[in-house]
Amino acid sequence: MTRRFTALAALAVVCAGVELVAGRGMSPGVVWDVVNGGGDATERHIFFQLRLPRLLVSLGAGACLAVAGLVLQSALRNPLAGPEVTGVTPGAVLGAVTATALGLAGWDSPLAVVLAACTGGCAGAALLWLLAGRGRGDPAQTAVHGVLVSAVLGGLTAMVLLVEPGELGSVVQWLVGTTEGRVWQHWHLLWPWALVWGAAAWLLAGPLTLLRCGDDITLAAGLSARRARTLALLCAVALTAGAVAAVGALGFVGLLVPHLAVAVFGADLRVSLPGAALVGAVVVCGADAAAQVSSRLLAQGLDSGRLTLPVGALTACLGAALLLVVVRRTPSRTF
Numbered sequence: 001m002t003r004r005f006t007a008l009a010a011l012a013v014v015c016a017g018v019e020l021v022a023g024r025g026m027s028p029g030v031v032w033d034v035v036n037g038g039g040d041a042t043e044r045h046i047f048f049q050l051r052l053p054r055l056l057v058s059l060g061a062g063a064c065l066a067v068a069g070l071v072l073q074s075a076l077r078n079p080l081a082g083p084e085v086t087g088v089t090p091g092a093v094l095g096a097v098t099a100t101a102l103g104l105a106g107w108d109s110p111l112a113v114v115l116a117a118c119t120g121g122c123a124g125a126a127l128l129w130l131l132a133g134r135g136r137g138d139p140a141q142t143a144v145h146g147v148l149v150s151a152v153l154g155g156l157t158a159m160v161l162l163v164e165p166g167e168l169g170s171v172v173q174w175l176v177g178t179t180e181g182r183v184w185q186h187w188h189l190l191w192p193w194a195l196v197w198g199a200a201a202w203l204l205a206g207p208l209t210l211l212r213c214g215d216d217i218t219l220a221a222g223l224s225a226r227r228a229r230t231l232a233l234l235c236a237v238a239l240t241a242g243a244v245a246a247v248g249a250l251g252f253v254g255l256l257v258p259h260l261a262v263a264v265f266g267a268d269l270r271v272s273l274p275g276a277a278l279v280g281a282v283v284v285c286g287a288d289a290a291a292q293v294s295s296r297l298l299a300q301g302l303d304s305g306r307l308t309l310p311v312g313a314l315t316a317c318l319g320a321a322l323l324l325v326v327v328r329r330t331p332s333r334t335f
Contacts, residue, residue: 095120
């Protein structure tokens with residue numbers, strides 16, 4: 001197990017190195033000079049004030065989404081449950097977009113965005129909880145209700161954008177998911193949030209393991225299934241809201257990374273939860289590096305200096321393909 005963590009940590013270092021040199025405005029040689037104390041003031045500003053916080057935010061957001069997804073899938077006993085299809089991410093996006101449209105939040109007030117996203121995420125999860133509660137936690141009904149709630153919240157987000165079209169330019173990044181323009185202010189808000197709720201998720205590893213075995217076994221162990229599931233959902237909502245407020249709705253990360261983490265680290269949540277955080281960080285960091293390289297190549301090929309491929313578009317395309325593979329391999333899987 002230690003070797004797997006070490007290998008993933010090494011892969012994270014490689015992805016981080018690629019992301020640091022992949023962006024436009026500085027060549028890899030200049031980046032190396034800045035790292036070794038050289039470069040002029042502009043180059044040092046680009047590296048330390050733009051590229052480095054962007055890298056850290058992508059790592060933190062990926063870790064948050066992956067842990068949130070594994071918590072949701074365990075608490076709901078549904079391998080297709082993830083922040084994107086349980087109303088949590090659409091609710092967080094709706095909260096951020098609505099707060100921006102009302103002038104209560106914006107890029108200059110990241111803390112307000114976090115609070116708005118958390119409120120929206122809680123509302124989305126609560127709506128799913130009310131609907132799924134009538135189905136007594138049935139995984140199939142939960143998935144159907146989750147898609148329904150996500151669709152409704154997505155429609156409400158579109159309505160807000162229609163009412164306040166002037167804000168479209170700033171909020172569209174939450175809809176697609178991007179790390180462009182992330183600075184130290186975003187990172188300073190994200191890391192303590194992720195640390196606190198990530199630790200809370202790890203402390204819930206025991207109750208989550210029982211929930212995966214069914215409510216009857218949970219009750220037989222002397223644990224309230226409803227209370228444990230509520231705490232788990234609260235933890236997942238908080239982690240998702242923090243990630244959405246930082247980078248927007250990165251498609252499929254919270255849905256598919258938990259499957260990779262369980263495949264690599266096994267079903268023991270005490271190990272697979274931190275493993276999911278590491279895998280999520282590697283996936284988002286690697287996708288962001290690939291998006292930056294692709295943007296650079298497309299800009300050169302199309303002779304367009306402003307062409308930028310958001311990381312959310314890349315994770316959505318790759319995630320859709322991987323989702324088909326997961327569904328075909330595990331058509332009737334439950335925890």
